[in-house]
Amino acid sequence: xxxxxxxxxxxxxxxxxxxxxxxxxxxxxxxxxxxxxxxxxxxxxxxxxxxxxxxxxxxxxxxxxxxxxxxxxxxxx
Amino acid sequence: xxxxxxxxxxxxxxxxxxxxxxxxxxxxxxxxxxxxxxxxxxxxxxxxxxxxxxxxxxxxxxxxxxxxxxxxxxxxxxxxxxxxxxxxxxxxxxxxxxxxxxxxxxxxxxxxxxxxxxxxxxxxxxxxxxxxxxxxxxxxxxxxxxxxxxxxxxxxxxxxxxxxxxxxxxxxxxxxxxxxxxxxxxxxxxxxxxxxxxxxxxxxxxxxxxxxxxxxxxxxxxxxxxx
Numbered sequence: 186x187x188x189x190x191x192x193x194x195x196x197x198x199x200x201x202x203x204x205x206x207x208x209x210x211x212x213x214x215x216x217x218x219x220x221x222x223x224x225x226x227x228x229x230x231x232x233x234x235x236x237x238x239x240x241x242x243x244x245x246x247x248x249x250x251x252x253x254x255x256x257x258x259x260x261x262x
Numbered sequence: 263x264x265x266x267x268x269x270x271x272x273x274x275x276x277x278x279x280x281x282x283x284x285x286x287x288x289x290x291x292x293x294x295x296x297x298x299x300x301x302x303x304x305x306x307x308x309x310x311x312x313x314x315x316x317x318x319x320x321x322x323x324x325x326x327x328x329x330x331x332x333x334x335x336x337x338x339x340x341x342x343x344x345x346x347x348x349x350x351x352x353x354x355x356x357x358x359x360x361x362x363x364x365x366x367x368x369x370x371x372x373x374x375x376x377x378x379x380x381x382x383x384x385x386x387x388x389x390x391x392x393x394x395x396x397x398x399x400x401x402x403x404x405x406x407x408x409x410x411x412x413x414x415x416x417x418x419x420x421x422x423x424x425x426x427x428x429x430x431x432x433x434x435x436x437x438x439x440x441x442x443x444x445x446x447x448x449x450x451x452x453x454x455x456x457x458x459x460x461x462x463x464x465x466x467x468x469x470x471x472x473x474x475x476x477x478x479x480x481x482x483x484x485x486x487x488x489x
Binding site for chain 2 (some may be wrong): 195196199200202203205206234248251253254
């Protein structure tokens with residue numbers, strides 16, 4: 186059964202408080218060189234052979250992401 | 263005949279009982295509705311209450327949006343049914359695209375729970391007509407993901423069209439863009455609000471009775487609220 190991956194991230198103009206908290210932890214770890222963290226969601230779907238990218242996009246647009254604040258990308262590993 | 267107002271209970275709703283009680287305080291009849299039942303039982307209006315529907319999984323309100331009852335609520339709202347979403351209910355209305363924008367984690371990353379002052383702006387919607395323009399009211403707010411966001415063009419349009427129901431004053435509790443606490447749709451029948459008017463309908467258990475106006479507005483009693 187094919188696997189399809191959908192990654193969802195906040196749009197650049199939307200504040201990401203969780204990403205900021207992660208960046209704070211990175212700094213507290215003493216790791217230098219990281220200037221920004223944006224966090225998102227990663228979905229792995231087992232799909233039928235004929236479940237094409239258009240069908241995935243419909244699902245991603247209606248449920249997996251909120252198009253008001255997020256964008257998504259589809260990968261087939 | 264008394265106005266019948268449905269209150270939807272989703273798995274994880276918290277404030278459904280208080281919303282039903284607020285309706286009764288305002289002289290209406292509260293009708294419990296169930297997330298899995300698309301039958302709205304002929305109610306005159308619907309409230310989507312606060313809480314953590316479906317555990318806030320995926321995004322706040324994202325799963326509730328597809329509950330069977332919501333198909334009826336969305337269809338009704340498009341036909342003019344008054345719908346008020348409070349807190350998690352506001353999140354559900356945004357996820358349903360009945361209202362523009364979205365609600366994200368508070369900018370300070372802490373849960374906020376306090377009495378909050380609001381300036382009422384749109385007082386012509388179905389849920390706010392009992393208030394005066396620029397009236398300042400105080401009702402509780404309690405949320406972890408109450409930051410109202412939308413792109414600049416949407417925010418400009420909301421301001422231009424007078425669709426901002428209320429703004430936070432004396433401090434923004436959650437990082438909401440332009441201090442927005444609540445918005446309405448173009449027709450004025452759908453209102454989303456992050457603070458909780460249903461927790462401010464009697465002085466014994468809340469900061470006062472400033473919240474009652476949302477329910478009185480719907481039920482048809484005007485000029486009763488004088489905060």
